Amino acid sequence: xxxxxxxxxxxxxxxxxxxxxxxxxxxxxxxxxxxxxxxxxxxxxxxxxxxxxxxxxxxxxxxxxxxxxxxxxxxxxxxxxxxxxxxxxxxxxxxxxxxxxxxxx
Numbered sequence: 001x002x003x004x005x006x007x008x009x010x011x012x013x014x015x016x017x018x019x020x021x022x023x024x025x026x027x028x029x030x031x032x033x034x035x036x037x038x039x040x041x042x043x044x045x046x047x048x049x050x051x052x053x054x055x056x057x058x059x060x061x062x063x064x065x066x067x068x069x070x071x072x073x074x075x076x077x078x079x080x081x082x083x084x085x086x087x088x089x090x091x092x093x094x095x096x097x098x099x100x101x102x103x104x105x
Contacts, residue, residue, distance in 0.1 A: 011062065018063040022070065024051060029073050032080040042084040046091060049081055052098040067099075074098040 031037075031045045052074065060067040074097070081095050 014059070015063045018058060018060060018065065021052065021058060022063065022065060024048060025070060025073055025077070028052075028077050032077050032084070037084060039088040039090060042081070042088045043090045045077075045084070046081055046095075049077060049095070049098070054096045054098050058099055071099050 028045060028048045031041065031048065034041070037045070058067070058070075060070055078095050078097060085091055085095065
């Protein structure tokens with residue numbers, strides 16, 4: 001374990017941070033579930049997706065959340081964004097996988 005002088009773990013702040021990410025994820029899911037999104041709506045959804053943590057695992061359990069269920073929602077959103085990107089061509093970049101709760105995909 002690494003200790004950094006002047007830094008301490010705040011469980012309440014950690015839980016709030018995880019719940020904020022969950023709220024962002026649910027808002028994104030609601031957006032991408034709509035049928036026939038316009039290019040502007042697809043771009044807005046992509047911008048929300050870009051705010052999600054992409055390169056590390058989130059400690060979902062600190063907020064009583066299931067990592068695998070949240071990973072499924074994130075993967076669904078990424079898949080929908082990939083479909084929308086084929087239609088609207090809003091990015092030439094590969095849309096990365098959010099969270100990486102497990103590496104079975």
